[in-house]
Structure formats: structure tokens, C-alpha cells
Amino acid sequence: MSVRIARAAAWAVLPGELALVVCLVAGVRIPLAVLLGAEVLVAAVLVVEGVTLWPLYAAGRRAGAGRREALRTALRALVPLTVRRLVAHEVRALHSLGLWVLRRRHGVPEGALAVPYTGPQTAMMYGLVFVSLIETVMLALLIPWPVVHRVLLVVDVYGVVLLLSLHAACVTRPHVVGEDGSLRLRLGGLFDLRIPAASVAGARVDRRYPEGRPVLLHPDGVLDLSVGSQTTVTVELTGPVAFVRPMGKPGTAHTVRFHADDPRAVVSALTRVRTAPSPSPGRPG
Secondary structure: OOHHHHHHHHHHHHHHHHHHHHHHHOOOOOOHHHHHHHHHHHHHHHHHHHHHHHHHHHHHHHOOOOHHHHHHHHHHHHOOHHHHHHHHHHHHHHHHHHHHHOOOOOOOOOOOEEEOOOHHHHHHHHHHHHHHHHHHHHHHHHOOOHHHHHHHHHHHHHHHHHHHHHHHHHHHOOEEEOOOOOEEEEEOOOEEEEEOHHHEEEEEEEEEOOOOOOEEEOOOOEEEEOOOOOEEEEEEEEEEEEEEOOOOOEEEEEEEEEOOOOHHHHHHHHHHHHHOOOOOOOOOO
16 A cells, blocks of 8 residues: 555544544543544544555564564654654654753763753743733633633643743753763753764854744855854864754754853863873883
């Protein structure tokens, strides 16, 4: 069965199933016939997906891949890249909310320098959460229909949780300067770039205010990772470094500009590692 047909079936059914789940969580009474019809439709889509997935999985096994790798390859072929990336971003954000509550950080090894970058966006994120809460209360007072109110309440509460999760992802996933001079640059769960120590040619404090998306690659090979429309550190690289944009598009950059709440600490750490004297070799035996 065509992969295109399976994808179309999933795209057609998922929005309706999501709306049905929201209604059920909100306590809306749904006729039994509607529930049964929805479940039958979902079951049919699952059968279509299974019939499409199995030949892809079998082909991977015949090619010598293990079970897990064959299944992963089949899912990549069946599920669009954008959908996989969006689901992964949301899962990482919700996981980060748990880390935030526990006051833990992700991917910061012992001896490394954690570099926070949330300063310019913190007030804005809390402002959005406050506005969302006010909107929830106002809608509860203004909307006279209980069913509509319950559905909007579920949507609004999830929206607040998602906003907090996105901010928590940035707090718990800081930039990292490794003991060896390597650099890991992140934007929450959306972006992750690892730069080996050998690829770092130099770093300097350089405050700029780029316009556009938070992850923006310029035609000249300069990558901007801005927070609150600003960057504070520029890192020159010895050669092009590959990266993947939030939605999966690849790119390469030879210069990276990013924001750090304390840019001097980052530059100092990178410079100190690069200029540290090499250990003296031991005497030959």
C-alpha cells in the first residue's frame, strides 16, 4: 500500500481524534454512536498504517538491519519529518518541565561550564503565561455554554503547560563549554549543535541585534542563535560545521553568534582552554 495513502489517512483522522480527546477530558457527553464510529475509523487507519509499515520493516530486515533499526527506518519513511520533529520537540519540552521542577539540568557533565541564555526572554515568557491565565478566567466568566467552557479550559490549561515547558527547556538545557574547550549550543529542545574543541578558532564578546528567526543562517555562512533578538558572543570556526535546523533542514556554518547571559565567562573559558600550556612530556623510560 502506498506510503502517501497511509500518510493522508493519518492526517485526515488525527485532528478529529484530538478534538474528541479534548472533549472527553473536558467532560463533554458524546453520543455512543459517535464514539463507536470514531474508534472504528481509528482502527481502520491503524490497519492501513500497519499494512504499509510491515513491508518497509521487512525490507529493512532483509537488508540486514536489526529489529529496532528496521522499525526506526520504516517509521521514518511512513511519518513525515516535520511531524516527527514536532512530536520530539514537545516530548523534550515536557521532559524539561520535570527537570525544572526537580532543579536538574540536561547534558551538563561534571567540570563543564553551564551557560544560561534565558535572560532576555524570561519576562516575556512569564508575561505570556500571565496573559493566558487571565484569558482562561475571562473566558470562564464570559462564555455561558458549559460545554464550550470545558473544552476551552482544557485547551488553555495545556497551552499554559506548554509555555512553561518551552521556557523550562531553555533553563534546563543551557549552552555548555566542555573541559576540553568543546562547545555545545542549544535553544531549549529545538536546536542542539556540538562544536569540537579543534573547530573553535576564537571567541569574542560581540553584542548584536539580528532580525528574523531565532535560528537564522545567513548566506555568508554565519549562524545566528538569538534570544530576545540579540546575540552576545561570536565564535569563529576553523572550518564549516554541520547542523540541523529545528524542522530538520541541514546547514553548515563557519561562524556562530549566540546569546549568553554572561558572555565574558564564555569567552574567558574558551580562551583559557585554547591558551593553556600543554603538559610537559614525561622522561623516556
